[in-house]
Amino acid sequence: MQEIELKFLVPESRLKGLMRQAKVKSSQVTQLAAHYYDTPDQQLAQAGIGLRIRQEGDAWVQTIKAGGDGIAARLEHNATLDNEQVQNMLENNALMPDLTIYKDSLIAPALTDFKLKKLAKKLTRLYVTDVERTTRLLIEDTSDEVVNSIEMAYDYGEIIHGTDDTQRDAIQEVEFELIAGELDFLFTTAKTWCQRHKLCLSTVTKAERGGLLIKGQNYSSATAADLSTLSINKKITMPAFLRAVVHNCLLQILPNSSAIVAGSKDNDHILQLSIGIERLHTVLQAFDSFSDEINPDWSAILQQTATLLADYRKLAHLSNHIEPMLQQHGAPIVDWTADIDAIKITPVTAISANDFQIMLLELIAFTMSDPSLEPQTDKLAINKLEKVLIKYYDKLLEAEQYLEDSYDDSDSELEKESIIKALHNLHAHLKNLCSISELVAPLYSKKKTKRWLKRAVKAQKALGQQLNMIDCQQYYQCKASSDSAALYAAGWLNAASIPIEKATEKHLDKFYDCSVFW
Known part of the structure; x- marks a missing residue:
């Protein structure tokens, strides 16, 4: 039974x-x-x-x-x-x-x-x-x-x-x-x-x-994405494919959100929940045409929740990871407790919000509904995926061009702000493309997808690490206006980001040189 x-x-x-x-x-x-x-x-x-x-x-x-x-x-x-x-x-x-x-x-x-x-x-x-x-x-x-x-x-x-x-x-x-x-x-x-x-x-x-x-x-340990639980094949229809990938995202979201509403303040739970929410948001945006039962409100709620979690997560990351690392290198102590306490919406309040909980129920119901009842049940997902992948790859190339154009600005301060904005834009598009590609990979040649994904994921992680250093440096620079001890950290992080920036360029070049798998 x-x-x-x-x-x-x-x-x-x-x-x-x-x-x-x-x-x-x-x-x-x-x-x-x-x-x-x-x-x-x-x-x-x-x-x-x-x-x-x-x-x-x-x-x-x-x-x-x-x-x-x-x-x-x-x-x-x-x-x-x-x-x-x-x-x-x-x-x-x-x-x-x-x-x-x-x-x-x-x-x-x-x-x-x-x-x-x-x-x-x-x-x-x-x-x-x-x-x-x-x-x-x-x-x-x-x-x-x-x-x-x-x-x-x-x-x-x-x-x-x-x-x-x-x-x-x-x-x-x-x-x-x-x-x-x-x-x-x-x-x-x-x-x-x-x-x-x-x-x-x-x-x-x-x-x-x-x-x-x-x-x-x-609480149980934080739950990361597990693509081995994704059950799809080349004969899967568009509505069934979307249900399968949404289900896979929920398997990451629900255990972490359950821990948070039960009282966990663990950074790993918050991080993995954020990643799961971002993956799900990307899925709903990329494959919205695969089903007639997608509620447009879901994407808006996911985006809002991700933003609320990001504010808390960044400060918690500074306090629990960056600060101990800096102190190991001789930096004076900078206390982020007051900044964290000042955040009005904590992870538990964001996740406990009625609209988020109702959305989770609707998403679970969607994954358990019968895909054969939809109008597009006779259309195979594989026939539509290339169009989606090309669309997101082109967006990535546009983001790369935007980054290159940002380096041409004559004003140094404006150039710096523009470059950071362009890097974030590039990272967002690269992350979206990686998420989609990992989910559709089982429907393509294993040899081609493995090589491409390996380079894409390395480039994404390297760029993410570079941006993390930049963001942390900016937080400490801003903190220095009220706490002079933060100046040491800002300078140290600025210097430490230089080799990371070079490594990122190397990984991005290798990724762009790699032939796509679709």
């Missing part, structure tokens, strides 16, 4: 209002005590699998979950256990899952990498959850006699370390699971509750949170 559900974190300020909607006459309250199992080195968790035995009212149920078909979908297998046997095992502290029941089940493919007998011997109880669940059924009767129904479940409780019950993590989340009917009803309902109660999407399962508790971590 495949469960389709959406999970949200509940802001403390909205909890009372949500509870009024959750605890109605028809709602039910159930105490859930769950025992989660894995190997000591968490092999199941690494494979995206969660295994538990949970008391649900008077029954004990063994459940296994694994990745499903879509961001909001997971494979799930439930088996009701014999109560007497469970009680006997509990009394002897020997409660363990029975893996033999999965041998011929629909979940079996998710366990193909494991030898079940060997796995069973390694399993141990890593953590338990103690949760009070309030459930309510949301039903919509449609005119065509199809009944849409969703189970809304509010969970309140904690995760407890399996061997040290002093280590605990609070649970306060709401889930919407499609029981029957149309997928659109799930997303429409979730959007309504999200708007009303300022809910924030979270892709972090209880199993993941338990794994983090065992490791002594609050």
Whole structure:
């Protein structure tokens, strides 16, 4: 069976209002005590699998979950256990899952990498959850006699370390699971509750949170783009291709945004979220003609959010990376704390914004919708990609020409500002072209794309490093008006950028000399 559900974190300020909607006459309250199992080195968790035995009212149920078909979908297998046997095992502290029941089940493919007998011997109880669940059924009767129904479940409780019950993590989340009917009803309902109660999407399962508790971590590591998860071929249609690449971008965005709304201030989460947002914005701009279901508001929201994140990220980068490096080279301390505190919109406020959260829901719904229902379902993506690639390559060449023209300005100060602007413009176009090319590469010759992408990515990274040094130098130069200690850093960064500039020119020349792969 495949469960389709959406999970949200509940802001403390909205909890009372949500509870009024959750605890109605028809709602039910159930105490859930769950025992989660894995190997000591968490092999199941690494494979995206969660295994538990949970008391649900008077029954004990063994459940296994694994990745499903879509961001909001997971494979799930439930088996009701014999109560007497469970009680006997509990009394002897020997409660363990029975893996033999999965041998011929629909979940079996998710366990193909494991030898079940060997796995069973390694399993141990890593953590338990103690949760009070309030459930309510949301039903919509449609005119065509199809009944849409969703189970809304509010969970309140904690995760407890399996061997040290002093280590605990609070649970306060709401889930919407499609029981029957149309997928659109799930997303429409979730959007309504999200708007009303300022809910924030979270892709972090209880199993993941338990794994983090065992490791002594609050959040998972930042998630970078993973092109190996992109499943496309030369026969893919335009609407299906766009859904696949949007899905790939969301796989980078959602884990990082989930960590941030949960409280992470880690620079890597913010960086990878920013990269994911920029990739997605480029995708929606480049392939907007591939689907009739693209909402033009998505691009505007992505662009606005990226800008808001950039302001905070630059100052955090100065404080956490550039400043320690400068101090190693003897620079006096420059404190950026007041500048960071002065930023009105932090990453968590930007990501928690209702329009951003609603957009994420709409994008997930888009990736899970049926591409064959679109008018262009008979058109292959491969036949349109060359036109897109040429368009973005020509924009890059125009940006390069703009850069060359900027060097001709007679006024030195104006020339410097113009050159920096031109470099940023060139980098933006090169980054866009790289993002598109990496996504379409599986549809072209591996030999040609590998060589071209290698040079393109090196040029992009070198130019990005050069611009980072320039931007940091400008920040310190500006800071020097109120803190003279920043003058040393500004001078040091200016000198350090010279060899980086030469390396960038070298990488760009190699890239321009390389034949395109399309």
